[in-house]
Amino acid sequence: xxxxxxxxxxxxxxxxxxxxxxxxxxxxxxxxxxxxxxxxxxxxxxxxxxxxxxxxxxxxxxxxxxxxxxxxxxxxxxxxxxxxxxxxxxxxxxxxxxxxxxxxxxxxxxxxxxxxxxxxxxxxxxxxxxxxxxxxxxxxxxxxxxxxxxxxxxxxxxxxxxxxx
Numbered sequence: 001x002x003x004x005x006x007x008x009x010x011x012x013x014x015x016x017x018x019x020x021x022x023x024x025x026x027x028x029x030x031x032x033x034x035x036x037x038x039x040x041x042x043x044x045x046x047x048x049x050x051x052x053x054x055x056x057x058x059x060x061x062x063x064x065x066x067x068x069x070x071x072x073x074x075x076x077x078x079x080x081x082x083x084x085x086x087x088x089x090x091x092x093x094x095x096x097x098x099x100x101x102x103x104x105x106x107x108x109x110x111x112x113x114x115x116x117x118x119x120x121x122x123x124x125x126x127x128x129x130x131x132x133x134x135x136x137x138x139x140x141x142x143x144x145x146x147x148x149x150x151x152x153x154x155x156x157x158x159x160x161x162x163x164x165x
Contacts, residue, residue, distance in 0.1 A: 027068050028059050028090035034097045041087040042122040048085070051125070051153050052118040056089045056101050056108050063136035064113040070136070070144040079145065083152035105129065117151045126151060 029037060038054065045052045057064035071080050080086060089097050091108055101108045104116040105127045111134025117126040133139070 025065065025068075026059055027064065028057060028088045031090040031092050031096035034089045034100055037087050038089065038100065041085045042118065042120075045085045045118070045120040045122075049120055049153065050082075051084050051120060051151060052122070053080075053084045053086045053151075054089055054100075054104065054106075054116040054118065055086060056091050056097070056106055056114045056116075057112040058091055058093070060093070061112050063111075063134055066136040066139075067113045067133055067144065070141040073141055075141060076144055076148060079148040079152065083148065107131075110134065115147075120153070 038052075041052045041054075044050075055064070055067070057067075059065075070076060071086065089100055091097050091101065091112065094108060098108065101114070104118075104124050106114045106116055107129060108114050110129075110131035112131075113133050113136065114128045114131065115126075115133060116124060116128070119125055133143075
């Protein structure tokens, strides 16, 4: 008799397969590009009235690969693209661009990926201080959705008093 695989086991196996395939993807550009990429992202954000997500990590990091998959899945991609400019900062093997992480108070030594959210002028709005996404492989895509919804810029005319913005 053939036994059926539980949905949880099937989902877990699918994620392992995705991460294994993603590990060869190059998400983070050469560390020498970081300052220029960040400056470009802030300039683009100012022109488009979007926020900047600064993603500190490296291609070697499986949790960073999963975060990128979650950022670009069908549910999150529209939220990301309509509200944010995403810039990947390569931290090498925890030995590159640490000055940029420090500038935003991001302790990458607690784990990556680590994110900062900047307004359209480059001012820090939020920085992950406790390695919140360092175990992304054990998190659901919905955690990324919550993060994007929480930090997207307010719509014009919205305020704390307006509920349906």
